[in-house]
Amino acid sequence: MGQRIKKENIWTQRQNVQKGKPKRAEKQVNIRPLLLMACEGEQTEPNYLNAYLRELKVKHVISARSYFIVPHEHTDPCGVLDDLLNYSKGGLKSSDFHRRWIFIDRDEIRTNEQSGHTKENFNQALENAERKNVKVAWSNPCFEIWFLLHFVYCCTPVDRADLPAKIESYTGKEYQKNSTEMFLVLREKIVDAIANARRLEENCTEPPCDANPMTTVHKFFEENNVATLETDSCI
Numbered sequence: 455m456g457q458r459i460k461k462e463n464i465w466t467q468r469q470n471v472q473k474g475k476p477k478r479a480e481k482q483v484n485i486r487p488l489l490l491m492a493c494e495g496e497q498t499e500p501n502y503l504n505a506y507l508r509e510l511k512v513k514h515v516i517s518a519r520s521y522f523i524v525p526h527e528h529t530d531p532c533g534v535l536d537d538l539l540n541y542s543k544g545g546l547k548s549s550d551f552h553r554r555w556i557f558i559d560r561d562e563i564r565t566n567e568q569s570g571h572t573k574e575n576f577n578q579a580l581e582n583a584e585r586k587n588v589k590v591a592w593s594n595p596c597f598e599i600w601f602l603l604h605f606v607y608c609c610t611p612v613d614r615a616d617l618p619a620k621i622e623s624y625t626g627k628e629y630q631k632n633s634t635e636m637f638l639v640l641r642e643k644i645v646d647a648i649a650n651a652r653r654l655e656e657n658c659t660e661p662p663c664d665a666n667p668m669t670t671v672h673k674f675f676e677e678n679n680v681a682t683l684e685t686d687s688c689i
Contacts, residue, residue, distance in 0.1 A: 489521035489678065490551035492538035496526045497632040499557045499597055505637035510678075522546075530571050531558040531579030531592075539586060555674055556583060560594035560663060561614065573663045580662060589677070592662055593669040598629075600671040601636065603650040604643040609657065611666045648672040 493499035500523050510516045527537045534556050541548045548554065558579060563570035576592075583590045593599050598617040602608055605624040612620070618629040625639055633639075640647070651672035658665050 488552045490554045492524040492534050493557045494529055494534050494559055501634045502637050531576050534558055535579050535583055554588045555591055557591045559596040561596055576663050591671040591674045594666045599667045600669045604640045604647040607650045608667050648675055
């Protein structure tokens with residue numbers, strides 16, 4: 455069963471920790487590294503996530519120093535996990551972060567294309583992430599299924615090559631993988647996307663590598679509460 459969005463999340467927990475603390479201690483909590491992310495896509499996922507997190511920053515829910523997206527080095531699931539685990543910058547390392555997430559795709563290999571991942575690579579990434587206490591937002595066939603779920607509940611297998619046209623049919627705009635506007639375009643329907651993804655999860659009977667369509671991106675938003683977009687609370 456998909457988890458419900460919790461009223462108290464990673465950001466509000468930090469507010470509770472600060473209550474009654476002297477100002478000096480509050481400042482130390484404010485710059486605590488909270489969220490580290492690594493993405494398979496070079497632009498699609500980072501652009502989307504950055505736009506979401508910027509909204510939280512504008513509302514003073516988080517600090518710009520609270521989260522980082524790891525520089526893009528690999529496009530295979532195991533490589534993305536390694537990028538996150540090997541992160542080190544400015545005196546911070548991966549293990550310093552309270553929450554760690556990777557965003558990966560099943561992206562099955564096709565004989566007529568020079569892209570995709572083996573089932574072994576995908577499954578190994580899921581196994582290794584669990585062992586390293588890293589959470590995984592995986593999508594099958596690819597991240598764009600999350601975008602489509604903002605508009606419609608889709609439970610029949612979908613080809614990744616067909617997803618851009620499906621998304622365009624709802625947005626009325628040309629889909630571009632490097633767009634910096636997708637979060638803003640989809641923002642008002644994010645609650646619908648979460649509900650549709652939960653429904654897929656509840657009805658899923660196949661392992662991740664065979665579960666098409668399926669995504670667990672909604673779990674990222676459940677943990678890093680999307681409801682904060684509708685509040686004016688600040689740290």
